[in-house]
Amino acid sequence: MKSLRSLNKYFISYKWRFLLGILFTVISNYFAVKMPKFVQVSIDGLQKTGVSTQLEDALWLSFKIGGLYLLLSATKGFFLFLMRQTIIVMSRWIEFDLKQAIYTHYQTLDADFYKRNRIGDLMNRISEDVGQVRMYLGPGVMYSINLTVLTVLSLYQMAQISTTLTLFALIPLPLMSFIIYKVSNKINLASKHVQEEQSKISTLAQETFSGIRLIKAYNQFGPMSDRMENAANTYKQKSMRLMLINALFMPSIMLLIGLSTLIVIYVGGMLTATHQISLGGIVAFIFYVNNLTWPFVSIGWVTSIIQRAEASQQRINEFLDTKPTIANPSNESFVLTGDIVLNAVSFTYANTGIRALHNLSFTIKPGQHLGILGKTGSGKSSVLQLLGRQFDPNSGTIHVNGQALDGINLQDYRSQMAVVPQEVFLFSDTIRNNVAFGALDAVSDEAIIDVLKKAHVWHNIEEFPEKLDTPLGELGVNLSGGQKQRISIARALIRNPKLLVLDDCLSAVDTETEEIILNELRVLAQKPSIVFVSHRISTLRNCEQIIVMNEGEIIEMGSPEELMKQKGVYYETYHQQLNEDQSTDA
Numbered sequence: 001m002k003s004l005r006s007l008n009k010y011f012i013s014y015k016w017r018f019l020l021g022i023l024f025t026v027i028s029n030y031f032a033v034k035m036p037k038f039v040q041v042s043i044d045g046l047q048k049t050g051v052s053t054q055l056e057d058a059l060w061l062s063f064k065i066g067g068l069y070l071l072l073s074a075t076k077g078f079f080l081f082l083m084r085q086t087i088i089v090m091s092r093w094i095e096f097d098l099k100q101a102i103y104t105h106y107q108t109l110d111a112d113f114y115k116r117n118r119i120g121d122l123m124n125r126i127s128e129d130v131g132q133v134r135m136y137l138g139p140g141v142m143y144s145i146n147l148t149v150l151t152v153l154s155l156y157q158m159a160q161i162s163t164t165l166t167l168f169a170l171i172p173l174p175l176m177s178f179i180i181y182k183v184s185n186k187i188n189l190a191s192k193h194v195q196e197e198q199s200k201i202s203t204l205a206q207e208t209f210s211g212i213r214l215i216k217a218y219n220q221f222g223p224m225s226d227r228m229e230n231a232a233n234t235y236k237q238k239s240m241r242l243m244l245i246n247a248l249f250m251p252s253i254m255l256l257i258g259l260s261t262l263i264v265i266y267v268g269g270m271l272t273a274t275h276q277i278s279l280g281g282i283v284a285f286i287f288y289v290n291n292l293t294w295p296f297v298s299i300g301w302v303t304s305i306i307q308r309a310e311a312s313q314q315r316i317n318e319f320l321d322t323k324p325t326i327a328n329p330s331n332e333s334f335v336l337t338g339d340i341v342l343n344a345v346s347f348t349y350a351n352t353g354i355r356a357l358h359n360l361s362f363t364i365k366p367g368q369h370l371g372i373l374g375k376t377g378s379g380k381s382s383v384l385q386l387l388g389r390q391f392d393p394n395s396g397t398i399h400v401n402g403q404a405l406d407g408i409n410l411q412d413y414r415s416q417m418a419v420v421p422q423e424v425f426l427f428s429d430t431i432r433n434n435v436a437f438g439a440l441d442a443v444s445d446e447a448i449i450d451v452l453k454k455a456h457v458w459h460n461i462e463e464f465p466e467k468l469d470t471p472l473g474e475l476g477v478n479l480s481g482g483q484k485q486r487i488s489i490a491r492a493l494i495r496n497p498k499l500l501v502l503d504d505c506l507s508a509v510d511t512e513t514e515e516i517i518l519n520e521l522r523v524l525a526q527k528p529s530i531v532f533v534s535h536r537i538s539t540l541r542n543c544e545q546i547i548v549m550n551e552g553e554i555i556e557m558g559s560p561e562e563l564m565k566q567k568g569v570y571y572e573t574y575h576q577q578l579n580e581d582q583s584t585d586a
């Protein structure tokens with residue numbers, strides 16, 4: 001129950017609703033226990049008067065009794081309705097709060113966290129697990145309160161009629177509690193297995209949908225279906241086991257309740273012989289025992305709800321307790337005006353232990369264009385990750401404006417940089433919203449069109465009937481790779497960044513288009529520092545400074561002219577690509 005304690009703060013914030021719910025439960029149960037009592041009095045009354053009075057009078061009495069009984073039922077029902085309306089509604093409110101809290105927390109967590117956790121699991125936290133916890137907050141709590149109140153009130157009323165009979169009627173209870181405890185443990189274990197299988201199916205389904213094009217292209221329908229069938233089969237088997245235990249549970253409880261009734265009739269009958277209890281008393285007793293049936297059966301159910309919620313909340317807490325390793329260390333406002341200096345920076349990815357960068361030192365001056373050239377896997381993207389402080393270096397330092405990067409206001413810093421990642425990601429939204437996503441404030445259509453023109457993609461968009469309203473993504477149009485890259489560039493430009501980072505983002509456009517875009521970038525009004533990452537010399541040849549990387553280290557650094565003179569990797573690559581161009585031109 002330790003994990004569920006973290007939910008207490010929600011109960012406190014909804015305390016009035018909660019207390020009202022408890023009050024309604026008490027009132028509704030008060031009427032519930034009055035009803036058998038009323039039956040008892042009526043039967044005893046009828047029994048006494050029945051012989052001496054007229055038939056008409058007896059009928060009238062029955063009618064009165066019936067009416068009053070109906071009234072009691074209606075009142076009880078009304079408060080039952082209010083009880084549900086308060087407590088169940090409270091659980092929905094808390095569910096909402098909890099989802100918000102988890103989602104907000106997810107967004108603060110760093111890149112490393114998302115490497116360590118699968119998307120399917122993250123989704124399950126926010127849907128499945130919160131759902132389980134909600135079952136505890138609503139029905140779980142409600143039935144627990146109801147059970148307690150009803151038991152206390154009923155036992156009191158029963159004891160008033162006959163203490164002896166009450167004790168006898170309670171005999172099967174310890175046995176029942178024991179069975180409930182044993183069985184619900186089994187149920188929990190089984191439902192944990194079911195949940196795990198459910199999680200696997202979700203992940204598989206999700207991967208199938210995202211990879212559907214690949215699956216079709218590779219004709220992998222059969223194997224994929226087999227995998228799904230296996231997963232679904234395991235799920236079915238585990239579910240059936242759960243159903244079996246569940247199905248055995250109810251009848252055994254019913255049997256014990258039946259035993260209680262039997263005891264009441266037998267022992268009660270013997271007690272009437274000695275006039276220790278009236279006939280009405282026995283009838284009332286049977287009512288009480290039956291009234292207690294459902295609440296006692298629900299003990300097992302509630303126990304399993306609580307245990308499941310406990311497991312789910314434990315998982316939720318694990319996530320909520322995960323502290324981002326990259327936090328915002330300062331609220332002081334920060335404006336990027338000076339150099340960005342890397343000094344002897346080394347970096348190893350914690351999850352794989354791959355050493356991506358080793359002993360890197362270089363400086364980006366304000367407004368400078370820096371090129372990074374290097375073979376695949378040489379660490380180019382990793383450098384950019386460090387520049388955006390998605391990760392912190394393991395050793396060495398990064399300074400901006402002379403201040404340590406891990407000491408400045410991260411939000412301010414990131415608001416002044418724009419990244420065009422290597423793998424384009426566009427949201428399932430309109431082109432307008434995809435571009436405006438990069439902006440810090442609300443932007444006009446003119447501004448959006450302006451950056452789309454700079455990214456040399458507006459002439460394509462103009463031809464779409466819906467222009468800026470064209471939807472992208474799953475249900476939208478399919479753009480070409482190059483078009484996507486250029487929209488992604490426009491998204492960065494609308495930010496008016498001081499530092500613009502372009503990770504190989506012109507790879508899918510032809511050299512002619514590339515040239516047009518590069519020319520636009522060169523004359524940007526706000527003169528940002530730009531870091532270009534590319535495999536192509538043509539992208540980099542106008543940079544003031546170029547770094548050539550190999551296996552995480554800088555092997556050459558200088559202006560393009562200097563690098564040409566050095567006759568190293570840059571020089572070789574230059575000639576190699578020149579030859580390729582000429583041979584394709586020929």
Ligand SMILES: Nc1ncnc2c1ncn2[C@@H]1O[C@H](COP(=O)(O)OP(=O)(O)OP(=O)(O)O)[C@@H](O)[C@H]1O
Pocket residue numbers: 115349351352354355356374375376377378379380381382383422
């Ligand atoms: N998120 C990550 N987790 C673990 N290892 C990673 C991660 N990203 C990259 N690596 C590893 O770090 C090394 C450098 O990768 P990086 O992505 O920086 O190369 P790159 O120069 O950008 O390559 P490319 O030109 O193919 O984009 C590679 O060995 C890669 O496997």
Ligand SMILES: [Mg+2]
Pocket residue numbers: 380381382422503
């Ligand atoms: Mg890369």
